Amino acid sequence: xxxxxxxxxxxxxxxxxxxxxxxxxxxxxxxxxxxxxxxxxxxxxxxxxxxxxxxxxxxxxxxxxxxxxxxxxxxxxxxxxxxxxxxxxxxxxxxxxxxxxxxxxxxxxxxxxxxxxxxxxxxxxxxxxxxxxxxxxxxxxxxxx
Numbered sequence: 001x002x003x004x005x006x007x008x009x010x011x012x013x014x015x016x017x018x019x020x021x022x023x024x025x026x027x028x029x030x031x032x033x034x035x036x037x038x039x040x041x042x043x044x045x046x047x048x049x050x051x052x053x054x055x056x057x058x059x060x061x062x063x064x065x066x067x068x069x070x071x072x073x074x075x076x077x078x079x080x081x082x083x084x085x086x087x088x089x090x091x092x093x094x095x096x097x098x099x100x101x102x103x104x105x106x107x108x109x110x111x112x113x114x115x116x117x118x119x120x121x122x123x124x125x126x127x128x129x130x131x132x133x134x135x136x137x138x139x140x141x142x143x144x145x
Contacts, residue, residue, distance in 0.1 A: 012085055012089060012132075016081075016084060016085065017093075017132070019077075019081070020081055020085075020090060020093045021093060021096060023074055023077040023078065023081065024074075024093050024094055024096045024097050024100075025096065025097070025100050026070055026073070026074055026077075027070070027071065027074040027094075027097050027100075028096070028097035028098075028099075028100025028101050028104060029070060029100060029104065030066075030067040030068070030069075030070030030071045030074060031067065031071075031097070031100075031101060032067070032100075032101065032104040032105065032108050032109065033063045033064070033066045033067030033070065034063070034064055034067035034068065034071075035067075035105075035109065036063045036108065036109060037058075037061045037062070037063030037064030037065075037066075037067060038058065038064060039109075040061065040063065041057070041058050041061050041064070078090075089132060092127065092128050092131035092132060093128060093132070095124050095127060095128055096124070096128060098120070098121075098124055099121050099124055099125070102117050102120070102121060103121075
């Protein structure tokens, strides 16, 4: 582990944490756009396109295209995040996208939500908090030669 990893682990600012949460939320929103767009195209055409023209039309269908653009920008942001903090700190935040998907699918896609999903949301939040806090309080491992 480099000294940069140790420093970033101990100094992950509130601003950086908010940025990570926003980017992960954005990725979840992108997924919802893609799901909505693909579902619309499949319903309109009677199935998932199997030819190149149909696939290109699917990719450029506005909700799908917006979702893919969001994913692209998330990918760029994720590279920056991984440059600034250890992956063991950043990666647990990806679980927040599950919350975005559950809530977004309920409000945006009219899917059902039940008590088990609500419990899962609580457990995900608790897990992300525990994992993110554990990385800021642990002593770094010494590299073995």
